[in-house]
Amino acid sequence: MKLLVNIDVDDLATAEAFYTQAFGLRPARRFGDDMLELLGFEVPLYLLRKDAGTAGAGTSMRNFARHWTPIHGDVVVEDLEAALAQALAAGARREGDIREASWGRIVTVSDPFGHGWCLLQFLGRGYDEIAT
The missing domain is CATH 3.10.180.10 (2,3-Dihydroxybiphenyl 1,2-Dioxygenase, domain 1)
Incomplete structure (x- = not known):
């Protein structure tokens, strides 16, 4: 079994800049214009560009204001x-x-x-x- 971590963002370029600068991660692979793999943690981190207001999980809509998740x-x-x-x-x-x-x-x-x-x-x- 393998763990992958995916993070939804509404601006891939801003997310890439943040995660590379904040945590020292490095870009590994791009998957089109909407997905980027970053390495440097013990597991790969994938940034997924998703528009705010689109369906997330269940009936939840994506919102990129500060939110809490368990x-x-x-x-x-x-x-x-x-x-x-x-x-x-x-x-x-x-x-x-x-x-x-x-x-x-x-x-x-x-x-x-x-x-x-x-x-x-x-x-x-x-x-x-x-x-x-």
Whole structure:
């Protein structure tokens, strides 16, 4: 089995600029004018150009204002402050303060298309600090 991550965006060029600058991803393949594969995470990331107002899932229409979904991305970084500065410089919006936990540190941001991301810096043994 293989996991692929797809992100709907309404402007492929803006999305490419954001994801390459914010997270250091690199373009791999283009599939016509509406799809781009980015590499650099542990799984490929596909940007899919979709118009706002078109059908998403079920009866939901695509809306690129800030929204919440129970599935989101965590980007594990070595230096949280540097990663946050890089994401903000690329156009991310910060959504709160850096928080500390027994496993590490976290801050949330959103991309220009309303998708939320968590930037994580593991400390000690990371999630193993809270594993039972």
